[in-house]
Amino acid sequence: MVDSADSVVLSLRGIRKSYPGVVALDGVDLALHRGEVHVLLGENGAGKSTLMKIISGAVARDAGEILIDGRPAELRGPRDAQARGIGIIYQEFNLIPHLTAAENIFLGREPRLAPGIIDQRALRAAAGRLLGELGVAIEPGAVVGRLSVAQQQMVEVAKALSLDARVLIMDEPTSALTEQEIRELFATIARLKARGVALVYISHRMEELFAIGDRVTVLRDGRHVGTRLIRETTMPELVRLMVGRDLHDQFPKQAAPLGAEALRVEGLRRAGVLHDIGFTLRRGEVVGVAGLMGSGRTELARALFGADRIDGGRIFVRGEERTIASPRAAIDLGLGFLTEDRKHQGLVLGLSVQENTCLPSIGALSRLGLMQPAREAEVTARRIAELRIKTPGPHQRVVNLSGGNQQKVVLAKWLTTEADVLIFDEPTRGIDVGAKVEIYQLINQLAARGTAILMISSELPEVLGMSDRILVMHAGRIAGEFTAAEATPEKLLAAALGRTGLAAA
Numbered sequence: 136m137v138d139s140a141d142s143v144v145l146s147l148r149g150i151r152k153s154y155p156g157v158v159a160l161d162g163v164d165l166a167l168h169r170g171e172v173h174v175l176l177g178e179n180g181a182g183k184s185t186l187m188k189i190i191s192g193a194v195a196r197d198a199g200e201i202l203i204d205g206r207p208a209e210l211r212g213p214r215d216a217q218a219r220g221i222g223i224i225y226q227e228f229n230l231i232p233h234l235t236a237a238e239n240i241f242l243g244r245e246p247r248l249a250p251g252i253i254d255q256r257a258l259r260a261a262a263g264r265l266l267g268e269l270g271v272a273i274e275p276g277a278v279v280g281r282l283s284v285a286q287q288q289m290v291e292v293a294k295a296l297s298l299d300a301r302v303l304i305m306d307e308p309t310s311a312l313t314e315q316e317i318r319e320l321f322a323t324i325a326r327l328k329a330r331g332v333a334l335v336y337i338s339h340r341m342e343e344l345f346a347i348g349d350r351v352t353v354l355r356d357g358r359h360v361g362t363r364l365i366r367e368t369t370m371p372e373l374v375r376l377m378v379g380r381d382l383h384d385q386f387p388k389q390a391a392p393l394g395a396e397a398l399r400v401e402g403l404r405r406a407g408v409l410h411d412i413g414f415t416l417r418r419g420e421v422v423g424v425a426g427l428m429g430s431g432r433t434e435l436a437r438a439l440f441g442a443d444r445i446d447g448g449r450i451f452v453r454g455e456e457r458t459i460a461s462p463r464a465a466i467d468l469g470l471g472f473l474t475e476d477r478k479h480q481g482l483v484l485g486l487s488v489q490e491n492t493c494l495p496s497i498g499a500l501s502r503l504g505l506m507q508p509a510r511e512a513e514v515t516a517r518r519i520a521e522l523r524i525k526t527p528g529p530h531q532r533v534v535n536l537s538g539g540n541q542q543k544v545v546l547a548k549w550l551t552t553e554a555d556v557l558i559f560d561e562p563t564r565g566i567d568v569g570a571k572v573e574i575y576q577l578i579n580q581l582a583a584r585g586t587a588i589l590m591i592s593s594e595l596p597e598v599l600g601m602s603d604r605i606l607v608m609h610a611g612r613i614a615g616e617f618t619a620a621e622a623t624p625e626k627l628l629a630a631a632l633g634r635t636g637l638a639a640a
C-alpha cells in the first residue's frame with residue numbers, strides 16, 4: 136500500500152446531493168488509491184450507495200468535484216464512467232432476467248459477426264472464461280432469472296471484471312453469497328488489488344472489513360466522519376464513528392417463558408427438496424435454523440407458508456392439524472413470513488412506507504372492513520421510530536429508501552400483524568450494526584408477548600446469540616438440534632456439513 140498523493144486514482148471533494156426532504160450527501164471528500172480496498176461504512180441511509188452512484192455516473196451531484204488522476208472530470212452517465220474505467224456492482228442487481236449470463240455480462244458490448252448479428256459462440260466463450268476465472272460453475276448460456284441470488288451476484292462480478300475497471304465498486308457484494316463463494320470473491324479482490332485496481336467495498340458484515348480492507352471511511356447522515364487505515368483502527372472505534380455511541384451488547388437475548396405449542400411439523404416432505412422434517416415450536420420460543428446455503432432452509436419456510444406444495448407430512452397449528460395451501464391461508468392461520476428476497480416478495484416498491492407497513496394487517500387494522508387512517512398512521516409512526524427507518528415521512532415511496540431501510544419496512548410489515556408464528560429468513564441481512572440490535576430487541580418483545588419465531592440465518596453469531604433452540608439443516612433434512620446452552624459454532628458447522636451421527640440416522 137503506497138500512501139502518497141500519486142497513488143490516488145480518483146478523488147472527490149465536497150460532494151453534495153439532496154432529494155426531496157433528504158440531504159443524502161453533505162460535503163463528502165474521499166480519495167481512492169491504486170491497489171487498495173477502501174471500505175465505506177455507515178448506517179442504513181448514511182449515503183454510501185448514493186456516493187457510489189455519483190462516482191459511477193448513475194446519479195448527478197448537486198455540488199462538489201470529481202478528480203480522475205488529479206484532473207477534474209465530468210461523468211456524463213454510466214457509459215462515460217465505464218469508458219474511464221469505473222465499474223460498479225450494485226446492491227440491487229442490475230441484470231436482465233430473461234437474458235443469459237453471457238448476454239448480461241457483455242450487454243451492449245457483444246462480439247458481432249456483422250452489424251446487428253451477435254457472435255453467440257464468441258460471446259459464450261468469453262463469458263465462460265470470465266466465470267472460470269471466478270471459479271464459479273455457471274453455464275454462460277443459463278437464463279439469469281433462473282439462477283440463484285448468489286449466482287446472479289457472480290454474474291454481476293463477472294460483468295464488472297469484463298470491463299477491465301481501474302476503479303471497481305462493490306456495494307454489499309457478499310450479502311447473498313455462501314462462505315465458499317465469499318472466499319472466492321476475496322481471492323478475486325486480491326488479484327484485482329495486485330493488478331493495481333482501486334476497490335471500494337461496502338458491507339454491513341463488520342468482520343469482512345478487517346479481512347480485506349486497507350482503508351476505511353465512515354459516513355454518518357451524509358457527512359464524512361473519518362478515514363482510517365484498517366491496521367490502525369479497531370471494531371469498537373468504527374462502530375462508535377458509525378452509530379455515534381458504544382454498543383455494549385450485540386445480542387441482547389432475553390428468554391421468554393415458553394407457552395403452548397404454536398406449530399408442529401411431522402414428516403414434512405417435498406420431493407427432492409425436503410425429507411422427513413419434524414419439529415415443534417412453542418409460544419415465546421425463538422428457534423434458529425442454521426445450515427449452508429442450499430440446505431433447504433428457505434424451502435422449509437416456503438413449504439410451511441403454503442408458498443410451495445408439499446408431498447407429504449402433517450402440519451399442526453396451535454395443536455390442530457391444518458392444510459396450508461396458499462400464503463393467504465397461512466396468514467389467515469396466524470403465520471407470517473419475512474422472505475429473504477425482499478425486493479421481489481417482501482415489498483410493493485411503488486407504495487409508501489405506510490401502505491407497505493399496513494398491507495398484511497388490513498384485517499386487524501380495519502374495523503368492520505373500514506380502513507382507519509389514523510390508526511395506520513399511528514402504527515407506522517411507531518415502527519419508523521422503533522426501527523429507526525430513515526425516511527422523510529410515512530408517505531415516502533419505498534423505492535426511494537436505501538437498501539437497508541427497505542428491509543426495515545419489510546420487518547415493520549410483519550411486526551404489525553398479530554401473527555402467532557413468524558418465520559424470519561435472514562432478518563438482519565443488509566442491516567447496520569446499530570439497527571441489528573434494535574431488531575433483536577423487537578424479537579425479544581415479540582417472544583415476550585407469546586409469538587413463536589423461526590429464525591433462519593446464515594450468521595452463526597446471530598443464531599447462537601438469539602435462539603433458545605437451534606435446528607441445523609443439511610441436504611433437506613434436520614441434521615442436528617441443539618439447545619442454546621449446548622450449541623457451539625463447531626457443533627453447528629459440523630451438523631451443517633452433515634458430519635454428525637444424527638445426519639446419518
Ligand SMILES: Nc1ncnc2c1ncn2[C@@H]1O[C@H](COP(=O)(O)OP(=O)(O)OP(=O)(O)O)[C@@H](O)[C@H]1O
Binds near residue numbers: 155181184186538539
Ligand atoms: N431516488 C431517491 N429519492 C429519494 N431519496 C433517496 C433516493 N435515493 C436515496 N435516497 C435517500 O438518500 C439517503 C441515502 O441513501 P443511500 O442509499 O445512499 O444509503 P446507504 O448508506 O447506501 O444505506 P444502506 O446501508 O441501507 O444501503 C437515504 O435517506 C435515502 O432514502
Ligand SMILES: [Mg+2]
Binds near residue numbers: 184226537539
Ligand atoms: Mg446502500
